[in-house]
Structure formats: structure tokens, C-alpha cells
Amino acid sequence: MLPYSAENHFGDILQIDNLWQFENLTKLQLDNNIIEKIEALESLVHLVWLDLSFNNIEVIEGLDTLVKLQDLSLYNNRISKIEHMDTLHELQIFSIGKNNLTTLEDVIYLRRFKNLRTLNLGGNPFCDDEQYMLFVVAHLPDLVYLDFKLVSDTTREVAVLTYQDHTKPLEQEEAQALAQLEENQAKQKELEYHKAAFVEYLNGSFLFDSMYADDTEAAKLAHLPGVGDLLQAYRKEFVSVCENLFNYGLKEYEKREAEVSDFYESLHEALTANQQEGRKIILDFENRNKRTLDEIHHASSYDIAESKQAEYKEDILQLSEALMTLEMLISDQLEELLEEFKRNIAVIASSFTENVKGMMTQCRDLENIYHEKLLEISITTLEKSVKNELDKDLPDDVRMLLGDKTTIVNAVNASHGSRLLKIDKRESDILSNTYRWQASVTEKARQKHSFLYCNVPVNQTHGQNQRFQLGDYIFYTWKGITQNKQNSRLFSTALQQRLHML
Numbered sequence: 001m002l003p004y005s006a007e008n009h010f011g012d013i014l015q016i017d018n019l020w021q022f023e024n025l026t027k028l029q030l031d032n033n034i035i036e037k038i039e040a041l042e043s044l045v046h047l048v049w050l051d052l053s054f055n056n057i058e059v060i061e062g063l064d065t066l067v068k069l070q071d072l073s074l075y076n077n078r079i080s081k082i083e084h085m086d087t088l089h090e091l092q093i094f095s096i097g098k099n100n101l102t103t104l105e106d107v108i109y110l111r112r113f114k115n116l117r118t119l120n121l122g123g124n125p126f127c128d129d130e131q132y133m134l135f136v137v138a139h140l141p142d143l144v145y146l147d148f149k150l151v152s153d154t155t156r157e158v159a160v161l162t163y164q165d166h167t168k169p170l171e172q173e174e175a176q177a178l179a180q181l182e183e184n185q186a187k188q189k190e191l192e193y194h195k196a197a198f199v200e201y202l203n204g205s206f207l208f209d210s211m212y213a214d215d216t217e218a219a220k221l222a223h224l225p226g227v228g229d230l231l232q233a234y235r236k237e238f239v240s241v242c243e244n245l246f247n248y249g250l251k252e253y254e255k256r257e258a259e260v261s262d263f264y265e266s267l268h269e270a271l272t273a274n275q276q277e278g279r280k281i282i283l284d285f286e287n288r289n290k291r292t293l294d295e296i297h298h299a300s301s302y303d304i305a306e307s308k309q310a311e312y313k314e315d316i317l318q319l320s321e322a323l324m325t326l327e328m329l330i331s332d333q334l335e336e337l338l339e340e341f342k343r344n345i346a347v348i349a350s351s352f353t354e355n356v357k358g359m360m361t362q363c364r365d366l367e368n369i370y371h372e373k374l375l376e377i378s379i380t381t382l383e384k385s386v387k388n389e390l391d392k393d394l395p396d397d398v399r400m401l402l403g404d405k406t407t408i409v410n411a412v413n414a415s416h417g418s419r420l421l422k423i424d425k426r427e428s429d430i431l432s433n434t435y436r437w438q439a440s441v442t443e444k445a446r447q448k449h450s451f452l453y454c455n456v457p458v459n460q461t462h463g464q465n466q467r468f469q470l471g472d473y474i475f476y477t478w479k480g481i482t483q484n485k486q487n488s489r490l491f492s493t494a495l496q497q498r499l500h501m502l
Contacts, residue, residue, distance in 0.1 A: 016040045031055070031073070038062040052077070053095065060084045074099065075120065082106045091116055097147070098123035104132065108139050111170065116140065122147040131162075138163035139170070198433040199249030202242045207426055208235055211419040218415045223398045224381050225390075227374060234370040238363060245359045249430075252352045259348060260441060263341040264448075270337065271452065274330040278323060285319045338449045342442050349438040353431050360427040367423065371416040378408045 013033040019025070020043045027049040028041075035055040039062045041047070047066050053075035060074065061084045071093040079099040085091070091113045101124035110116060119140065126132060136146060138159035143151055160167070194200040201207065212218050221227060289312055378401075384390050385402045394402075401408050 019044060041066060063088060070115075076123075082109045085109075086112065088113065089115070093118040095120040096124075097121055100124070101126055104129055104135050107136050108170070110140055111174070114142070117143060118145040119143055120147055134159040134162050138167055141167075193253075194246075194250075197249045197253035198430045198437075199246045202246040202249070204243070205235065205239045207242055207422070208238050211422045215415050215418055217401075217411045218419075220395075220398045220401055221374060221378065221412065221415065223394055224374075224377055225392065226377050230370065230373055230377070234366060238366050241359055241362045241366070245356065248355060248359070249352075252348070256345075256348055256437070256441075259341075259344055263337065263344075263445060266337055267334070267448070267452075270330065270333045274326055274333075278326050281319065281322050281326070285315065289315055334449050334452060338445055341445055345438055345442055349434055353434050356427065356430050356434075360423060360430075363423050364420065367416070367419055371412070374416075375409065375412050378412050379405070382408050 013030060013035055016030065016035060016038070017040050019028075019040055023043050024046055025044050026046050028044065028047060029049075029051040031051045031053040033055050035052065035057060038052065038057060038060065041050075041062055042065045045065050046068055048068055049071045050066070050069060051073045053073045055077050057074065057077040057079060060079060060082065063069070063072075063085060064087050067087050068090055069088050070090050072088070072091060073095040075095045076098040077096075079096065080101065081103075082096065082101065092115050094110070094113075094116060097120040101121070104126045106126075107121070110119070119136070121127060121132075121136065129135070133146065133155065137143060137151055137156055141156070141160070145151065191200060194203070222231060381390070382402050382405060385399070401411050
């Protein structure tokens with residue numbers, strides 16, 4: 001097992017290296033060395049405590065992955081700027097005294113660490129500033145200890161009054177940044193929800209806009225007379241279909257989640273009931289045979305002991321049969337639950353994909369109708385252009401399309417084909433995601449079923465990891481039962497453990 005802490009201080013380490021294998025390390029002490037650079041710590045993601053004091057480090061770096069770090073000491077190094085610590089959200093104790101910090105405003109960087117309560121800055125050049133303590137306390141209002149001293153209420157009050165003109169703008173900026181962060185997180189969470197439902201970006205005009213995003217021909221054709229109104233009507237109907245698909249997708253997602261939840265709940269209920277029944281059978285067996293074991297142990301003659309032992313073995317056989325029956329019942333229940341779940345999932349997936357295909361067909365139909373009308377307008381405009389009967393001037397690149405019928409028809413068809421491809425691609429993505437979900441959720445259910453009903457190694461009498469079902473286990477185990485009470489207790493304990501593993 002790899003260590004959870006490592007120490008190497010008062011040494012001659014120049015470079016941090018060869019720590020990649022210690023991924024479970026929580027404490028690392030490398031003080032009093034000659035380390036010049038913070039590096040090779042990427043794999044120590046569980047590190048909570050890091051001491052790099054009394055080294056020759058000039059730049060704070062290489063800490064990005066240490067997101068669990070709570071205590072960091074960079075005391076007595078050559079650092080001139082507090083930076084590159086953005087990911088250390090759990091930081092509570094930070095010591096960076098006796099370095100080369102000259103700019104008091106650098107302390108403001110530490111405001112981002114909401115859990116920071118203990119800070120040591122003593123021994124830096126900016127500590128000579130007479131306003132040093134008030135500045136730090138004002139800008140880090142949650143500090144409890146500064147330079148190994150408790151921050152008094154009086155000091156805190158004076159600091160707030162002295163620097164309120166400086167801190168209020170900071171607080172406003174931070175509040176705005178926090179609000180923006182929360183908004184972005186909410187949007188991201190919503191997007192993940194939509195992705196899970198396979199309908200991301202369908203609650204608006206994203207798909208429609210993407211169909212025209214890189215289509216230069218469509219942009220030119222939009223200048224033709226009447227195309228603007230036609231395009232607006234097409235857009236409105238297309239977006240309406242997308243929103244219907246979006247809302248339908250969210251409802252189906254909830255249905256899928258409910259089906260999965262119901263399956264695992266039913267699985268849990270079946271297992272719990274089976275376990276309780278098994279425990280009851282074992283408890284009844286123990287209570288019923290306790291006196292028999294005592295009689296066997298204290299039997300006055302061999303005949304009596306043999307008779308009682310025969311009774312005991314018969315009870316064990318009955319127990320074996322009862323528990324084997326329970327195991328067969330739970331096996332059948334689990335198999336039935338799994339098969340029903342697979343059928344339900346298949347029905348849900350099939351219904352969803354068929355409806356998706358239907359709605360995407362509506363999108364293609366709208367595109368085809370728009371294409372036909374656009375082609376008609378284009379031909380009509382071409383004919384008017386030839387006769388010099390156009391009512392308005394058109395851009396030069398549009399007039400080039402009206403050079404001949406082949407050119408304008410090719411442009412309209414190419415634009416149409418491009419849009420159809422994007423509709424097909426979106427449909428394919430939804431269907432593929434659905435099929436992957438169906439395969440994944442049924443495979444997880446199958447693995448869960450196999451795990452719950454797996455065989456476990458229970459007989460190691462001859463040094464072999466043989467595997468038995470519960471009934472077989474009882475049968476082979478009772479053969480080794482003697483009139484010894486300790487063996488009986490071990491047997492009962494083993495039964496309880498095996499039953500619990502179901």
C-alpha cells in the first residue's frame with residue numbers, strides 16, 4: 001500500500017520527481033531542501049497538506065490539480081507574486097512569509113479563497129508598510145489569524161472603516177462575478193439535462209439557424225423578391241416543430257428515468273423481502289436447535305449423542321432445502337424483473353424513436369415545401385431579369401446567380417441539399433443517443449442482476465477457491481459440523497453473511 005504521508009526535509013533535493021505513483025498521498029513535507037520549481041505534483045490529487053518551506057522557489061505554479069489542498073506552506077522562499085492558485089478552493093491555511101512580496105495589492109488575490117482563515121505574510125518587504133495589517137484585514141474579512149496572531153474585533157472594525165472605499169467596489173465586482181457564475185452554472189446544468197433527454201438546442205431556432213450558418217448561396221437567394229417573407233414563415237413553422245420535439249423529449253426523459261428507478265426499487269424490495277425471510281428461517285433454526293446442541297454436547301451415552309446428532313443433521317438438511325428454495329425464488333424474481341425491464345425499455349425506446357422520426361419528417365417536409373417555392377421564385381425572377389422587368393436592384397453576386405437557369409437551379413438545389421443533410425444529422429444524433437442509452441441501461445441492469453446472483457467463494461477447506469450456490473454451501477458445510485458449539489456459531493454466522501451478499 002502506498003503511504004498517505006511522506007517527509008523529506010533537511011535534505012539536498014533540487015527537483016521534485018518520481019511522485020506519480022503516490023496518488024493516495026495526503027501529506028507531503030519537502031521543507032529545508034534546495035527545490036527551485038514546484039513541479040511533478042499533478043498526480044497527487046488527494047493532497048491536503050503540503051510543506052515546501054525553506055527552499056529556493058521563485059514562482060507559484062504546478063498546483064492546479066491539488067484541488068483538495070487545505071494547508072500550504074511556501075514560507076522562506078524567493079516568491080515575488082501571489083498567483084496561479086485559482087483551483088485551491090479548499091485552502092484554509094496559507095504561509096508565505098519571508099519571501100520577496102513587495103506589492104501589498106497582491107494580497108487581494110487571496111479574496112477568492114472563501115475558506116482561508118489562517119495567513120502568514122510576515123517577513124515580506126510589504127510588511128514594513130504601516131498600513132500593512134489594516135490593509136490585509138480589510139481585504140480579507142474572514143481571516144481569523146494573521147502572522148500567528150488572532151485578529152481582534154477592534155482591528156477588524158478599524159480596517160473596515162479605513163478601506164471601505166477600496167473594498168466596496170471589490171465586493172460589487174465579486175457579487176456580479178458570482179451572479180454571472182451562478183447563471184452560467186444554471187445554464188450548463190440545464191444544458192446537461194437537455195443532453196440527457198437527447199434534445200439539446202431544440203428549444204428555439206438553433207437547428208434552423210445552423211442550417212443557414214455556412215450557406216452562402218442561401219444568403220444570396222434571400223435577396224430575391226418574396227423570399228424574405230417565405231423564409232420567415234418557414235422559420236416559424238420549423239421552430240414550432242423543433243419546440244414540440246423538445247418538449248416531447250423532456251417528457252420522455254422523465255418517463256425513462258422513472259422506469260429505471262422503478263426497476264431498481266423493485267429489485268431492492270425483492271432482495272430485502274428475500275433476505276428477511278432467509279434471516280427468519282436461520283433464526284428459527286438456531287432457536288430450535290440450541291437445546292439439541294447442548295444435549296449432544298452433554299450426552300451421557302454414545303447412542304443418545306448419535307440420535308441427537310442425526311436429528312440435528314436432518315434439521316440442517318431441511319434448512320438447506322428451505323434456503324435453496326429461497327435462492328431459487330429470488331433467482332426467478334430477478335430474472336423476471338430483468339426481462340420485464342428490458343421489454344419496457346425496448347418499448348419506450350421504440351416509441352420515442354418512431355415519434356422523433358415523425359417530427360423530423362415534418363421538418364423535411366417543411367424544407368421541401370420551402371425549396372419548391374424558392375425554386376419557383378428563382379425561375380420567375382430569372383425570367384423577369386432576362387426581360388429587364390425586375391422591380392428592385394439586386395446585389396451583384398445575386399445577379400450572377402441569375403445568369404442562366406442552370407446556375408440558379410444548381411444554387412437552389414445545393415442550398416436545399418445542405419439543409420437536408422443537417423436535418424438528417426440531427427435526427428441521426430437523437431436516434432444514436434437513444435440506442436446507446438437503451439444498450440447501456442439494459443447492460444447495467446444485466447450486470448447488476450449477475451452481481452446479485454453471482455457465486456461466491458465459500459469453501460477453502462482444501463486451499464481451493466471453489467464456488468457454490470447457497471444450497472450447495474449449506475450441504476457441504478454441515479458435513480463439517482460436529483457437536484462443538486463454536487462450529488455451530490461459525491456456521492450460523494457464515495449463513496448470515498452469505499445471505500446478506502445476495
